[in-house]
Amino acid sequence: MASPAGIPAATSPTAGTTRRRRPPWLAPRVLRTEALAGLVVALALIPEAISFSVIAGVDPRVGLFASFTMAVSIAVLGGRPAMISAATGAVALVIAPVVRDHGLDHLLATVILAGVLQVVLGLLGVAKLMRYVPRSVMVGFVNALAVLIFAAQVPHLRDVPGIVYPMVAAGIALMVFFPRLTRAVPAPLVAIVVLTVVTVAAHLAVPNVGDEGELPDSLPFPLLPDVPLTLHTLSVIAPYALGMALVGLMESLMTAKLVDDVTDTPSRKGREAWGQGAANIITGFSGGMGGCAMIGQTMINVKAGARTRTSTFLAGVFLLVLVVGLGDVVARIPMAALVAVMVMVAVGTFDWHSIRPATLRRMPGSETAVMVATVVVVVVTENLAVGVVVGVLAAALLFARRVAHLVQVTSVLDPAGTTRVYSVSGALFFASSNDLVTRFDYPGDPHDVVIDLSAAHVWDASTVAALDAVETKYAARGKRVRITGLNADSSARHQRLAGHLGSGH
Numbered sequence: 457m458a459s460p461a462g463i464p465a466a467t468s469p470t471a472g473t474t475r476r477r478r479p480p481w482l483a484p485r486v487l488r489t490e491a492l493a494g495l496v497v498a499l500a501l502i503p504e505a506i507s508f509s510v511i512a513g514v515d516p517r518v519g520l521f522a523s524f525t526m527a528v529s530i531a532v533l534g535g536r537p538a539m540i541s542a543a544t545g546a547v548a549l550v551i552a553p554v555v556r557d558h559g560l561d562h563l564l565a566t567v568i569l570a571g572v573l574q575v576v577l578g579l580l581g582v583a584k585l586m587r588y589v590p591r592s593v594m595v596g597f598v599n600a601l602a603v604l605i606f607a608a609q610v611p612h613l614r615d616v617p618g619i620v621y622p623m624v625a626a627g628i629a630l631m632v633f634f635p636r637l638t639r640a641v642p643a644p645l646v647a648i649v650v651l652t653v654v655t656v657a658a659h660l661a662v663p664n665v666g667d668e669g670e671l672p673d674s675l676p677f678p679l680l681p682d683v684p685l686t687l688h689t690l691s692v693i694a695p696y697a698l699g700m701a702l703v704g705l706m707e708s709l710m711t712a713k714l715v716d717d718v719t720d721t722p723s724r725k726g727r728e729a730w731g732q733g734a735a736n737i738i739t740g741f742s743g744g745m746g747g748c749a750m751i752g753q754t755m756i757n758v759k760a761g762a763r764t765r766t767s768t769f770l771a772g773v774f775l776l777v778l779v780v781g782l783g784d785v786v787a788r789i790p791m792a793a794l795v796a797v798m799v800m801v802a803v804g805t806f807d808w809h810s811i812r813p814a815t816l817r818r819m820p821g822s823e824t825a826v827m828v829a830t831v832v833v834v835v836v837t838e839n840l841a842v843g844v845v846v847g848v849l850a851a852a853l854l855f856a857r858r859v860a861h862l863v864q865v866t867s868v869l870d871p872a873g874t875t876r877v878y879s880v881s882g883a884l885f886f887a888s889s890n891d892l893v894t895r896f897d898y899p900g901d902p903h904d905v906v907i908d909l910s911a912a913h914v915w916d917a918s919t920v921a922a923l924d925a926v927e928t929k930y931a932a933r934g935k936r937v938r939i940t941g942l943n944a945d946s947s948a949r950h951q952r953l954a955g956h957l958g959s960g961h
Contacts, residue, residue, distance in 0.1 A: 486764070493760035494770030496645045496797075497540055497753050501527075501775050502786060503794050504753070505543045506668040507608075512548040512745050513555040514563065516669035519543040520779055521676040522744030527772030529735035531765040536712040536723040538762045540754045540771055541735060543747040545608075546707055546840055550699045551745065554692075562693055564681040567740035569690075569697035574705055574733025583725030586709050592823040593847035595810045596830025597710055600843055602806035603835050605752045609795045609802075612663065620662050620792045627651055627796025642760040644797045651793040665794070666787030671779045676742045701733070703841040704748035708732050710844060711749035718758055752801050759804060822854040860888035863912075865895040875904040881911035886918035893925050903935050910941025920953040 501523050509519030523542035530541045555563045613620065630650060631643040655662060665671075683689050712723050736746045757767050778786045809815055816824060829850050834843030863882030870877070878896065882888060896905075907926070914920065927937045942950055 487766065489761045490764055490766040491770055492642050492645060493757050493762035494767040495774050496642050496648070496760055497757050497767070497771040498774035498778055499648055499786075499789065500644075500753055500756055500794060500797055501540075501542055501750075501771065502665055502671075502779060502789075503668050503791065504750070505775075506665075508543045508545050508548040509669065509745065511545060512552050512563075514560060514745055517672040518560070518743060518745045519548075520672055520775070521742060522739050522747050524772045524776045525676065525739040525742045525744050526735050526747045527768050527775065529738045530731050531769035531772070533731040533734050534724075534727055535731045535735075535765065535768065536715060536728045536749075537721070537764050538719065538754070538758050538767060539708075539712060539715050539723075539728075540750050540757050540768055541708065541732065541748060542750050542753065542772075543745055544704075544707065544750055545838070546703050547700055547747050548745065549839065550703055551696055554696050558692060561681040561683050562689070563745060564679075564740045564743065565683045565689065566693040566697045566700065567744070567746035568681070568737055569693055570700040570704065570746060571733045571736030571738075571740060573697060573701035574736060575730045576733075577701065577705060578726055578729030578731070578733055581726060582705060583709055583729045586713055586725055589710070589713075589844065589848060590826070590851045592826040593830050593844060593851060594710070594713065595807050596827040596847050597834070597840060597844055598714060598805060598807050599810065599827070600831040600834035601751050601840065602802045603831065604838065604840075605798055605805065606802035607835075609798050612791050612795050617660075617662055619660060620790075623651055623655075623660075623662065623790060623792035624796045624799070627793050628800060631796065631800050639761075644756060644760070644800070647796055648789060648793045651796075652789050655790045656788055660790070663791045664787060665789045665791065667791070671783040671787060673780060673783060675776070675780065676744070678741055679743055680741070700746065703839070704732060704736070704746070705729055706841040706844055707751070708749035710840070711751045711754055714751065715754060715758060718755075719763060721763070751805070752798060755801050755805050756797065759801075822851075822858065826851045826854065856885070856887040859883050859885075863888040863892075865892070867897075869902070874902050875906060876901045877906045877908055879908045879911065883915060884909075884912050884919040884922075885915040889916075889919040889922040892919070892922040893929070896926055896929070898929050898933060898935075901930070901935065905930055905935060905937045907937060907939045908941045909939060909946065910943075912941075912946075913943065914946035914949050916949075917953055917957060920950055921957045923950070924954060924957060 502520070505519040505523040506516040509516045512519070520543075526541045526543070530539075535541060551563055551566055554566050613624070627647040627650075630647040634643040634646050654660070655664070708728060709725055712725060712728050716723055732748055739746050753771075757771070760767075810827065826847055830843045830847030833846045834840055837843065859882075863880070863884065865878060865880050867876055867878045869875070876897075880892075884892070907923070914923075923939060927939075930937045939950070
């Protein structure tokens with residue numbers, strides 16, 4: 457017998473009755489882990505959302521509401537399990553000019569349009585582009601992210617009472633040593649609770665969450681942006697919406713791939729892409745600033761043992777309960793506790809193996825250069841998307857350069873001295889075929905010339921144009937050229953393009 461949902465029913469051998477098998481995520485142990493992880497993430501989201509609201513130039517409520525609606529929406533829509541989506545710094549940087557120049561309503565319209573674009577891109581299969589991101593860029597992305605997470609904590613350590621520093625050290629020590637006693641409770645949650653209790657009990661005058669901005673005291677409610685529905689409005693918000701859509705998708709898909717690797721579980725990138733878009737649409741109509749996946753909070757969630765969407769959903773719910781229902785309590789959490797949590801996240805995120813001397817000695821120089829370039833660009837621009845694009849382009853150029861040097865041209869003259877055979881090997885494309893024309897002895901070769909491409913592959917029109925140029929140069933001297941050995945794909949490309957590319961093309 458099967459349940460209505462298609463889940464096989466478990467049969468009792470004694471009672472002769474059937475019962476539905478409980479979903480794995482409802483198991484008490486799993487649910488406890490997911491709930492505790494979600495609570496830690498919710499606490500870490502509060503100062504981050506407030507900070508990103510400041511970057512975007514909006515009231516803290518806008519960032520906090522965005523974090524709530526993003527987390528809950530993406531969990532319901534089926535985003536990548538255990539991944540946290542909320543208001544982010546990358547999105548805040550993109551949309552800040554809209555708020556500054558046009559106001560909050562235009563921002564909300566921008567978020568909604570960005571969500572629509574993300575849905576469209578997700579349905580068109582943009583997630584498949586992740587296969588073109590090389591490992592060196594992924595390592596650079598992770599390392600740069602760790603640097604940015606750590607750098608974001610530095611302002612909280614400037615111009616503060618001296619007691620803050622030992623508090624941060626104590627929080628880090630708790631997270632390092634507490635797991636040796638038990639892993640039943642996430643160490644970051646223990647650090648936050650202990651430092652908060654000490655701060656309140658000792659009446660320590662240290663910066664706390666309440667100093668970051670006013671917390672909301674009401675629930676978010678649906679609204680329509682008060683903007684004119686005209687082409688002018690579209691022309692104003694479209695560039696920012698497109699930028700937000702691309703940045704958000706890139707950061708979300710990169711984070712999803714990272715979680716895939718950390719948890720050794722696959723995810724549906726296409727669903728994640730359109731799910732992020734739908735969540736942004738909901739967020740825009742709820743008065744939020746939009747967002748995407750948050751790598752820092754995601755790593756907190758994963759390191760705490762979360763593996764399902766339950767933690768994502770509960771993180772959003774806990775966030776709303778904390779800031780609306782328990783705002784006075786949350787406001788008293790010392791920033792030192794959250795700084796300690798994020799420092800440990802940064803340390804855990806960084807790929808230390810990638811910078812070990814032994815690894816650097818074995819790694820090709822081009823791979824290391826791509827990783828370093830990705831890190832530098834991300835840190836300088838504070839934009840993960842820009843760093844990833846630069847890293848991918850650098851990797852592509854270095855790969856093209858390396859492959860181009862593998863092309864070889866050798867020649868032999870037949871015993872009769874009437875025919876010269878050129879053997880070409882390697883991948884022939886624009887980078888390797890541009891100098892192909894110079895590899896032949898046009899005046900010195902006999903009447904018949906054979907170009908054997910059985911060990912090569914013709915990849916593009918540039919190569920076909922180069923072969924046309926070789927034939928033209930021999931024909932100008934009254935000599936005949938035969939091209940042999942083309943495989944099926946190369947032959948089809950050569951037959952379709954040869955003689956039709958025009959001079960100089």
